[in-house]
Amino acid sequence: xxxxxxxLAAGGAxxxxxxGQARAAGPWAIWGSVGIVVAVAxxxxxxxxxxxxxxxxxRSIVESPRIRRLGPPWKYFTVNRPVVELSLALNYRLGGLxxxxxxxxxxxxxxxxxxxxxxIVRRTLGSRRxxxxxxxxxxxxxxxxxxxxxxxxxxxxAVTYIVQRAESxxxxxxxxxxYCTIRGTEGGRSRRRWFAAAVAACALGMGTKEIVVTxxxxxxxxxxxxxxGSLRRALRKRRGLYTALxxxxxxxxxxxxxxxxxxxxxxxxxxxxxxxxxxxxxxVITHYLRxxxxxxxxxxGAAVVGTLLxxxxxxxxxxxxxxxxxxxxxxxxxxxxxxxxxxxxxxEHRMYLSLAAVVVAVVAGAYLLGRVVLRRVVATASVxxxxxxFAGGSAVLAVTTALxxxxxxxxxxxxxxIAMWRDTAAKQPGNFRAQMxxxxxxxxxxxxDEAIERYRxxxxxxxxxxxxxxxxxxALILNGELEAAVREFSLAVKxxxxxxxxxxxxxxxxxxxxxxDEAIEHYRRALRTNPSAIQARCNLGEALIRKGQYAQxxxxxxxALRxxxxxxxxxxxxxxxxVHQGQWDAAARWFRRALRxNPRHAKAHAGLGxxxxxxxxxxxxxxxxVRALRLDGSLPDxxxxxxxxxxxxxxxxxxxxxLRRALRxxxxxxxxRRALVWLLATCPLPTVRDGREAVRVAQRARLDELNxxxxxxxxxxxxxxxxxxFDEAVRKAELAAAVAARRGRMALAREIRERAKRxxxxxxxxxxxxxxxxxxxxxxxxxxxxxxSRPASAEGxxxxxx
Numbered sequence: 001x002x003x004x005x006x007x008l009a010a011g012g013a014x015x016x017x018x019x020g021q022a023r024a025a026g027p028w029a030i031w032g033s034v035g036i037v038v039a040v041a042x043x044x045x046x047x048x049x050x051x052x053x054x055x056x057x058x059r060s061i062v063e064s065p066r067i068r069r070l071g072p073p074w075k076y077f078t079v080n081r082p083v084v085e086l087s088l089a090l091n092y093r094l095g096g097l098x099x100x101x102x103x104x105x106x107x108x109x110x111x112x113x114x115x116x117x118x119x120i121v122r123r124t125l126g127s128r129r130x131x132x133x134x135x136x137x138x139x140x141x142x143x144x145x146x147x148x149x150x151x152x153x154x155x156x157x158a159v160t161y162i163v164q165r166a167e168s169x170x171x172x173x174x175x176x177x178x179y180c181t182i183r184g185t186e187g188g189r190s191r192r193r194w195f196a197a198a199v200a201a202c203a204l205g206m207g208t209k210e211i212v213v214t215x216x217x218x219x220x221x222x223x224x225x226x227x228x229g230s231l232r233r234a235l236r237k238r239r240g241l242y243t244a245l246x247x248x249x250x251x252x253x254x255x256x257x258x259x260x261x262x263x264x265x266x267x268x269x270x271x272x273x274x275x276x277x278x279x280x281x282x283x284v285i286t287h288y289l290r291x292x293x294x295x296x297x298x299x300x301g302a303a304v305v306g307t308l309l310x311x312x313x314x315x316x317x318x319x320x321x322x323x324x325x326x327x328x329x330x331x332x333x334x335x336x337x338x339x340x341x342x343x344x345x346x347x348e349h350r351m352y353l354s355l356a357a358v359v360v361a362v363v364a365g366a367y368l369l370g371r372v373v374l375r376r377v378v379a380t381a382s383v384x385x386x387x388x389x390f391a392g393g394s395a396v397l398a399v400t401t402a403l404x405x406x407x408x409x410x411x412x413x414x415x416x417x418i419a420m421w422r423d424t425a426a427k428q429p430g431n432f433r434a435q436m437x438x439x440x441x442x443x444x445x446x447x448x449d450e451a452i453e454r455y456r457x458x459x460x461x462x463x464x465x466x467x468x469x470x471x472x473x474x475a476l477i478l479n480g481e482l483e484a485a486v487r488e489f490s491l492a493v494k495x496x497x498x499x500x501x502x503x504x505x506x507x508x509x510x511x512x513x514x515x516x517d518e519a520i521e522h523y524r525r526a527l528r529t530n531p532s533a534i535q536a537r538c539n540l541g542e543a544l545i546r547k548g549q550y551a552q553x554x555x556x557x558x559x560a561l562r563x564x565x566x567x568x569x570x571x572x573x574x575x576x577x578x579v580h581q582g583q584w585d586a587a588a589r590w591f592r593r594a595l596r597x598n599p600r601h602a603k604a605h606a607g608l609g610x611x612x613x614x615x616x617x618x619x620x621x622x623x624x625x626v627r628a629l630r631l632d633g634s635l636p637d638x639x640x641x642x643x644x645x646x647x648x649x650x651x652x653x654x655x656x657x658x659l660r661r662a663l664r665x666x667x668x669x670x671x672x673r674r675a676l677v678w679l680l681a682t683c684p685l686p687t688v689r690d691g692r693e694a695v696r697v698a699q700r701a702r703l704d705e706l707n708x709x710x711x712x713x714x715x716x717x718x719x720x721x722x723x724x725x726f727d728e729a730v731r732k733a734e735l736a737a738a739v740a741a742r743r744g745r746m747a748l749a750r751e752i753r754e755r756a757k758r759x760x761x762x763x764x765x766x767x768x769x770x771x772x773x774x775x776x777x778x779x780x781x782x783x784x785x786x787x788x789s790r791p792a793s794a795e796g797x798x799x800x801x802x
Contacts, residue, residue, distance in 0.1 A: 514668025
């Protein structure tokens with residue numbers, strides 16, 4: 001008997017309507033409505049396939065080593081959102097980094113959620129609890145609600161922004177859990193299967209996102225409202241179901257207790273306590289409801305939210321069916337809009353599932369209101385029915401079309417990170433993350449000054465925002481403001497000592513200044529905070545190469561290769577170590593492997609140029625270096641080695657130009673400074689020699705470094721001699737010879753003393769030596785072709801977001 005009652009409550013399509021006629025909808029109405037829902041959703045989101053990977057997509061997909069291999073099942077027990085991670089890994093397995101595959105999965109998830117919503121609404125409107133008020137109209141109203149929800153522009157962030165798949169996937173499992181429970185209450189032999197599916201969907205949702213923590217409560221409340229008639233009866237009749245649903249909370253407990261907490265959430269957030277966050281959410285919820293900003297003050301938000309909560313509580317107490325919609329709205333928002341602080345206080349994708357309650361309420365309310373109006377103004381039932389169909393259909397068509405057009409326009413924003421974050425910042429002026437992300441997008445487009453302005457705006461809103469300090473420092477580096485960049489990186493470390501990017505960036509600056517020991521220490525700190533940071537590990541390997549510690553550098557690149565065999569920079573690093581060990585053929589193979597991964601990888605071309613230079617093919621070396629610099633004009637070693645290749649062929653003027661460019665990019669590199677000073681002081685061509693500039697460039701080196709570098713002192717002495725300042729030339733040459741002798745380089749010391757004899761005789765030195773001798777002098781400790789340490793600039797793998 002209980003099973004039959006549940007079946008009537010869930011189905012009920014043959015009940016009389018308000019006109020006294022039973023108008024059960026046939027299968028064609030159901031499948032026609034389903035087809036319309038699918039069609040309008042596809043039309044609205046078809047242009048989303050033109051979107052690219054944006055912001056957090058880079059960290060979670062493009063640069064994530066975890067999704068590169070499906071791996072054993074237990075690997076997903078170590079990540080905070082295992083179902084999302086598995087879906088991304090499957091995407092990568094099937095299509096690599098083809099962005100269309102990721103968009104296709106996101107859209108499929110959204111369609112599945114819309115169809116689950118359709119099924120829930122259709123069965124609910126036809127339930128006995130609603131007394132036949134929607135008899136015959138259930139599939140049409142369910143189709144209207146599902147279609148409007150599917151194309152609503154508020155959902156674009158959860159569908160088009162790939163990494164926000166977590167929200168739509170969690171929403172799909174939430175809806176499926178409820179839908180399967182409803183189907184299970186209809187009885188029959190498949191009853192247990194439906195209940196098992198409900199529990200499975202709930203468990204998968206718990207492994208997707210935290211919002212599903214309220215799903216068991218929502219299912220129980222629905223049962224009490226529409227099926228069993230009370231909470232007590234629902235628990236008594238389906239005790240096993242609710243025990244199993246409650247058991248899925250253990251997944252959330254495991255994620256909270258065992259796994260590392262996600263950044264940007266929790267009670268430990270600085271300057272964002274539970275009660276302050278809760279007060280903020282009063283305005284945020286109102287903002288969600290109005291979709292275009294909320295009340296300006298908290299009291300206004302409190303009034304609206306308080307009223308809605310009061311009405312919902314009253315309706316549930318009086319067992320009014322519409323009270324469930326209010327409860328659904330607040331239950332879904334509770335994990336993100338209650339007392340658990342989240343760094344981003346508002347994000348439109350959090351409205352994804354709660355929006356369904358608003359849409360269903362509007363559609364059902366409009367239907368009931370329209371029926372009352374028509375009964376008062378139209379006497380004939382048949383005319384009233386067709387007029388209602390026409391008016392309702394026209395309204396749904398108009399609303400769906402308008403919302404669909406808005407969604408198509410919003411999807412275009414996701415083709416451009418700048419447009420997306422500018423729009424977000426305009427709608428949420430106090431959103432510091434939006435300001436920073438806008439800055440990142442501007443930086444990627446080469447608009448550095450505008451990016452700096454956005455970072456500073458983010459820091460005005462949140463002065464202790466470590467990632468904004470870090471990204472501002474990275475942008476200042478590109479503007480040549482190194483000391484200002486160091487200050488920002490230091491502030492970032494002070495705000496968050498565990499910020500990997502800040503340590504990596506400090507290391508990159510120090511490496512560029514020639515302070516290699518400090519750079520190595522910062523890289524090691526970065527790796528202590530995140531051993532999987534490939535950029536920091538490659539930078540450490542490059543710094544070790546510059547220190548001559550080739551075995552240690554090789555070990556770093558081998559670790560990087562195990563972590564990310566698909567990163568060209570890792571292969572370049574291995575090739576660079578082999579270059580220094582004189583294994584030219586093996587080095588060239590690694591550089592070619594890097595080019596197979598990315599034919600436009602500038603450092604790989606530079607590496608092949610270095611191999612060609614060291615094997616005596618200056619012409620081929622020149623071609624590789626020119627190609628590398630066309631792809632990336634910020635490689636100081638490529639300019640350096642290009643200058644050597646040009647000098648070997650007697651092209652001294654372009655060689656000096658290349659060395660000047662290299663020194664601007666890396667002012668702390670003594671190899672580059674030494675080569676430029678030597679060429680300016682000793683070039684065989686008088687039109688190239690410039691003793692005054694040679695001395696000026698040499699004296700810009702740090703005094704402690706200058707007095708310890710025999711060859712730079714030798715070049716400075718030659719510069720003095722070129723100006724006719726022979727006494728100073730002799731003193732510097734004698735100092736250079738003494739430094740060389742102390743270091744056990746007796747051959748070099750003798751060579752410098754021979755030049756000092758020329759200076760005593762009042763004669764400058766001209767380097768007329770053959771090409772091999774000039775290469776041996778300029779490149780005794782070959783600089784790394786890939787040692788161009790780069791600062792990280794984005795949150796996560798570069799460094800923000802959510």
